[in-house]
Amino acid sequence: MPALVLLGAQWGDEGKGKATDLLGGSVDYVVRYQGGNNAGHTVVVGDQKYALHLLPSGILSPGCTPVIGNGVVVDPSVLLSELSGLNERGVDTSKLLISGNAHIITPYNVTVDKVTERFLGKRKIGTTGRGIGPTYADKINRVGIRVQDLYDESILTQKVEAALDVKNQILTKLYNRRAIAVDQVVEELLVYADKLAPYVADTVLVLNQALENDKVVLFEGGQGTLLDIDHGTYPFVTSSNPTAGGACTGAGVGPTKISRVIGILKAYTTRVGAGPFPTELFDEDGEALRRIGGEKGVTTGRDRRCGWFDAVIARYATRVNGLTDFFLTKLDVLTGWEQIPVCVAYEIDGKRVEELPYSQTDFHHAKPVYEMLPGWSEDISKAKSFSDLPKNAQDYAKALEEMSGAPISAIGVGPGRNETIEINSFI
Structure with a gap:
């Protein structure tokens, strides 16, 4: 079956946009299956840099149909703004499809997200404040607003009323905020109906028919x-399932139709937001990784926390996703270090642990056990094949492959579309 899943194998920000864009010319559809505009992809095409937040990276590939699946939560204003920005730069966005079953981020979802996070104080999760979590909560509580509801004002009004019945009580009595008017929200949402109409489709049918037609x-x-709501470092996670199983529920395709699962691994480790991070660096090395790697969140603008490569979480990602391949990104950032530490295990209460602990308490107390690998000083950004890399860079990649449990099929040696070494074809 010609269906592939491409996902982050760490805490996000691994370079999925570059990987998706690399494959974009060879695929017919690129589907976002979860999350919202709390995700960010940077894609560099020639001398042009594109920051995508909600749109699938495949929108930059002319022959590709980009799809926003039913598992995504959509902020209409953000989506339309992103489409407008791409159109102004000459990108054709007319092939975009949006699932009518995708849930909409409403203004009150954003309000609840911001006031709740502020109220938590030191216990805050580190959300982006874009209403993602509250929208998923509404979905599970069955008071969510879906894209298709924009085309039935009566249903839309009933659903907004149901959602605000409880939320206004919370906003006024707990957070001392002003109540939100139902009519105001309905009026604001209806403005988007005509603008989104050309893109709305039964994407489950479209995608399954596409697969049937090879x-x-x-x-x-x-x-x-590691940000998956079920399999990540809970509660410091997102509100959906970025793992491979999320592709099935978030796009409406069966697992038997997926032939390959590609995990994106950064050659070191980063994360944005709060939560445990065993290999995090607070010294000059951490600052150098941040500076050289340009480690700033695409969506949030926040500095990313940086640390050495963690083979424990890479093995975990291989297991829970059933990874068949890795795409190793940003290997070039490590150029210049004489020795590069790699976390091969954790020490927890004096014991060596080689697998990710299931206990949140244990993971918070995990200390990295490092193995030192020799570094390299040569510029690798012009390398076109694995043999072009310095021996120590080759050995580093081979060591990560062995520790992580799946073959590395591509290596990023720079931010550009063409700065990639393809070892094995993904398709």
Whole structure:
């Protein structure tokens, strides 16, 4: 079956946009299956840099149909702004499809997100404040607003009333905020109906028919494995399932149709937001990784926390996703270090642990056990094949491959579209 899942194998920000864009010319559909505009992809095409937040990276590939699946939560204003920005730069966005079953981020979802996070104080999760979590909560509580509801004002009004019945009580009595008027929200949402109408479709039907006709479909996850609501470092996670299983529910395709699962691994480790991070660096090395790697969140603008490569979480990602391949990104950032530490295990209460602990308490107390690998000083950004890399860079990649449990099929040696070494074809 010509269906592939591409996802982050760490805490997100691994370079999924570059990987998706690399494959974009070879696939017919690229599908976002979860998350919202809390995810960010940077894609560099020639001398042009594109920052995508909600749109699938495949929108930059002319022959590709980009799809926003039913598992995504959509902020209409952000989506339309992103489309407008791409149109102004000459990108054709007319092929975009949006699932009518995708849930909409309403103004009150954003309000609840911001006031709740502020109220938590030191216990805050580190959300982006874009209403993602509250929208998913509404979905599970069955008071969510879906894209298709924009086309039935009566249903839309009933659903907004149901959602605000409780939220206004919370906003006024707990947070001392002003109540939100139902009519105001309905009026604001209806403005988007005509603008989104050309893109709305039964994407489940479209994608399954495409697979039946031997089209190549790439499912693109936002965030990363360790931010998965079920399998991540809970509660410091996102509100959806970026892991491979999320592609099935978030796009409406069966697992038997997926032939390959590609994990994106950064050659070191980063994360944005709060939560445990065993290999995090607070010294000059951490600052150098941040500076050289340009580690600033695409969506949030926040500096990313930086640390050495963690093979424990890479092995975990291989297991929970059933990874068949890795795409190793940003290997070039490590150029210049004489020795590069790699976390091969954790020490927890004096014991060596080689697998990710299931206990939140244990993971908070995990200390990295490092193995030192020799570095390299040569510029690798012009390398076109694995043999072009310095021996120590080759050995570093081989060591990560062995520790992580899946073959590395591509290596990023720079930010550009062409700065990639392809070892094995993904398709």
